[in-house]
Amino acid sequence: MSAVTATISEDKMGARTKPATPDEGARLGFRLTLPAQILVLFISAFPLLMQLYISVTDWSPLSGIGWWNAWEMWNSFANYTDLAADARFWSALQRTAIVMLVCVPAEFLLGLALATLFADDFPGKRIFYSILLMPMMVVPAVAGYMFFMLFQSGGPVNDILSRIVGTPVTIAWLSDPNLALIAVMIADIWQWTPLMFLILLAGLVGVPEDQMKAATLLGANAWQRFITIVLPKMKTIIIIALAIRVIENFKIFDTLYIMTGGGPGVATETISVYIYKVTTQDLIWGYVAAIALAILIVLSIVAVYAMKRMTKAREVPA
Amino acid sequence: MKRSVPFEIFRYAAILAAMAVTLVPILWMVSMAFKPIGEWSATGADLTWWPKQPTLSNFRFVFGESDNDLIVALDHTALKPILSSLLSAVFGTAIAMSAGTAAAYGLSRFGSGQNLPLALIQLRLFPPMAVMIPVMIMWAFLNLNDTWLGLALIYGIVTLPFAFWLMKTFFDDMPREIEEAALVEGCSRLRVFTRITLPMMRAPLASAALFVFILNWSDYLIALLLTTREWVTIPVYMASLSSSMTGQLYGAKAALGLIAAVPPVIIGIAIQRHLVRGLTFGALKQ
Numbered sequence: 001m002s003a004v005t006a007t008i009s010e011d012k013m014g015a016r017t018k019p020a021t022p023d024e025g026a027r028l029g030f031r032l033t034l035p036a037q038i039l040v041l042f043i044s045a046f047p048l049l050m051q052l053y054i055s056v057t058d059w060s061p062l063s064g065i066g067w068w069n070a071w072e073m074w075n076s077f078a079n080y081t082d083l084a085a086d087a088r089f090w091s092a093l094q095r096t097a098i099v100m101l102v103c104v105p106a107e108f109l110l111g112l113a114l115a116t117l118f119a120d121d122f123p124g125k126r127i128f129y130s131i132l133l134m135p136m137m138v139v140p141a142v143a144g145y146m147f148f149m150l151f152q153s154g155g156p157v158n159d160i161l162s163r164i165v166g167t168p169v170t171i172a173w174l175s176d177p178n179l180a181l182i183a184v185m186i187a188d189i190w191q192w193t194p195l196m197f198l199i200l201l202a203g204l205v206g207v208p209e210d211q212m213k214a215a216t217l218l219g220a221n222a223w224q225r226f227i228t229i230v231l232p233k234m235k236t237i238i239i240i241a242l243a244i245r246v247i248e249n250f251k252i253f254d255t256l257y258i259m260t261g262g263g264p265g266v267a268t269e270t271i272s273v274y275i276y277k278v279t280t281q282d283l284i285w286g287y288v289a290a291i292a293l294a295i296l297i298v299l300s301i302v303a304v305y306a307m308k309r310m311t312k313a314r315e316v317p318a
Numbered sequence: 319m320k321r322s323v324p325f326e327i328f329r330y331a332a333i334l335a336a337m338a339v340t341l342v343p344i345l346w347m348v349s350m351a352f353k354p355i356g357e358w359s360a361t362g363a364d365l366t367w368w369p370k371q372p373t374l375s376n377f378r379f380v381f382g383e384s385d386n387d388l389i390v391a392l393d394h395t396a397l398k399p400i401l402s403s404l405l406s407a408v409f410g411t412a413i414a415m416s417a418g419t420a421a422a423y424g425l426s427r428f429g430s431g432q433n434l435p436l437a438l439i440q441l442r443l444f445p446p447m448a449v450m451i452p453v454m455i456m457w458a459f460l461n462l463n464d465t466w467l468g469l470a471l472i473y474g475i476v477t478l479p480f481a482f483w484l485m486k487t488f489f490d491d492m493p494r495e496i497e498e499a500a501l502v503e504g505c506s507r508l509r510v511f512t513r514i515t516l517p518m519m520r521a522p523l524a525s526a527a528l529f530v531f532i533l534n535w536s537d538y539l540i541a542l543l544l545t546t547r548e549w550v551t552i553p554v555y556m557a558s559l560s561s562s563m564t565g566q567l568y569g570a571k572a573a574l575g576l577i578a579a580v581p582p583v584i585i586g587i588a589i590q591r592h593l594v595r596g597l598t599f600g601a602l603k604q
Contacts, residue, residue: 024506024507025427025428025507026428026430028424028428028507028508028511029424029425029427029428029429029430029431030424030428030430030431031424032420032421032423032424032428032430032511033420033421033424033425033430033431033434035416035417035420035421036417036418036420036421036431036434036438036478036482037421037431037434039413039417039474039475039478040434040437040438040441040475040478042475043441043449043453043472043475044437044441046452046456047449047452047453047456048452050452050455050456051449051451051452054451054452067455113332114332114333114336117329117332117333120321122326122329128333128337129590130587130590131337131340131341132333132336132337132340133586133587133590133593134340134344134583134586134587135340135343135344136586137532137582137583137585137586137587138344138579138582138583139535139536139538139552139553139575139578139579139582140536140538141536141538141553141556141557141578142347142553142556142575142578142579143343145347145556145557145571145572145575146343146344146346146347146575147343149346149347149350149568149572150342150343150346154365155365156342156346156365156367159365159367190339190340190343194340195597198590198593198594198597199594199597199598199602202594202602203602237602240598240601240602241598244597244598247442247443250445251445251446251447253445253447253538253539254538254539254553257538257539258538258553258557271445271447272445272447272539275445275447275448276447276539276542276543279447279450279451279543280543285451288451289451291448292447292448292449292451293448295444295445295448296444296448296449299443299444299445300440300443303439303440303443306443307436307439307440
């Protein structure tokens with residue numbers, strides 16, 4: 001591999017770095033990347049093999065044998081066939097999809113609306129901007145606790161509703177199976193709309209002013225300018241923003257788990273929560289390894305596609 | 319561009335509405351943190367938005383001093399969880415930043431490790447929950463379970479992608495002329511990196527480190543899995559904060575939540591210019 005990297009760097013550096021020998025640079029470059037390479041290998045190659053191995057056994061940390069002896073509990077592909085028939089797994093996956101399909105578009109639209117309001121200068125812009133970004137910097141577990149308090153039946157949300165309606169409202173948000181998922185989604189939207197706002201605003205200020213002026217002179221109204229100039233210019237940024245939120249939203253755990261613990265029953269159990277419960281409560285790690293690997297394989301396919309888009313986006317000057 | 323008066327009115331109205339939604343949860347936690355135990359009420363009838371008798375007793379309780387007989391003191395104080403959060407986040411940041419900065423320079427200047435960027439993004443794509451079983455087994459084998467060092471190591475790996483990408487965009491943007499001048503003077507490449515490039519990059523390095531620190535400080539899931547008692551971090555400790563006599567210790571939890579929330583919010587506002595680059599893996603330059 002070092003031979004390959006050496007050629008690449010020689011080509012790249014070319015005439016620019018006459019004084020030092022090209023070899024010295026290539027060697028240093030390789031050494032500099034080494035710690036990161038080792039860390040990545042440490043957390044990917046060996047653990048993946050271990051996971052693959054355990055996933056074809058019934059091994060559990062309670063079984064009394066080391067994981068390397070897990071072959072004694074060999075069960076071939078039973079874990080994978082069990083997974084296909086595991087209703088709780090599929091409903092957790094479905095719930096994860098619902099959360100994603102509600103939260104990501106909501107965050108996108110709200111973020112875009114806010115970004116549009118902040119596209120030009122106005123008094124107070126900086127301070128409003130800083131305040132509106134605050135939620136994304138709050139530790140997610142703490143945000144979970146905030147919303148846990150807000151949605152108590154005697155909490156502020158019901159208090160606000162009571163004042164609006166005029167009669168006392170006592171909705172048990174977090175213990176009603178239907179409402180708990182809504183409460184969780186509201187918390188996610190609260191926390192991550194600012195990220196969409198931040199990314200989309202960065203894209204929006206990059207739209208060339210002169211094109212907008214030209215369009216205005218030609219008689220285009222705000223909506224037409226938005227559709228014909230702003231949206232096409234922001235295409236890559238929008239794809240990146242959506243991709244980031246889809247990926248992160250799929251992993252949803254901290255906020256949700258603190259708010260509801262996946263309950264009531266399994267009403268807010270998403271994929272991460274489900275795996276967490278099987279890992280820490282049922283302790284059947286062979287099965288967990290199988291679930292995890294199945295997810296990793298599916299995600300890898302999505303990832304390869306997404307990364308192709310990302311690298312392409314990087315090459316196009318934004 | 320000139321905007322009309324109705325638009326300005328609409329703009330401020332919309333922003334004020336967004337601010338209200340943004341601030342209510344935060345203000346509620348602040349108010350809870352200063353409420354005496356009698357005002358925690360979860361029953362609704364006597365909900366108070368602001369503490370009628372503001373008190374610091376929640377904060378005192380968090381640090382092991384209880385002046386309220388109703389609160390049965392737990393056998394732990396939050397001091398060690400705070401220390402655990404700090405140690406693991408700081409050392410995790412050190413690991414991610416040193417490996418990430420070196421690799422970013424290597425790739426940015428010499429094109430070494432071409433496969434690294436994608437491997438690092440991939441690392442970020444997977445739900446941590448789906449890769450934790452092998453980590454838990456390995457950490458048990460290495461005796462790293464329930465230690466701040468074990469947390470620091472995994473934090474360093476998990477946030478490495480952010481450190482790498484952020485530093486790489488900074489190095490890509492840095493003009494090479496100064497480095498080249500030093501090379502002509504006869505400096506070795508390593509010396510150029512340590513004596514010229516790194517000192518010049520102090521401000522970007524600080525931003526990237528603070529950014530990575532926020533990410534490490536924010537973790538809940540990994541600490542939940544890898545720590546059990548000795549070195550639990552603030553969020554894990556906070557979640558366990560309840561006693562049989564009082565049930566949920568709302569005020570104490572809010573006080574601890576406030577302590578956990580303040581550093582990242584301040585840091586985040588200070589480095590907001592770099593947030594976009596960091597969070598989009600440099601895919602977006604601002």
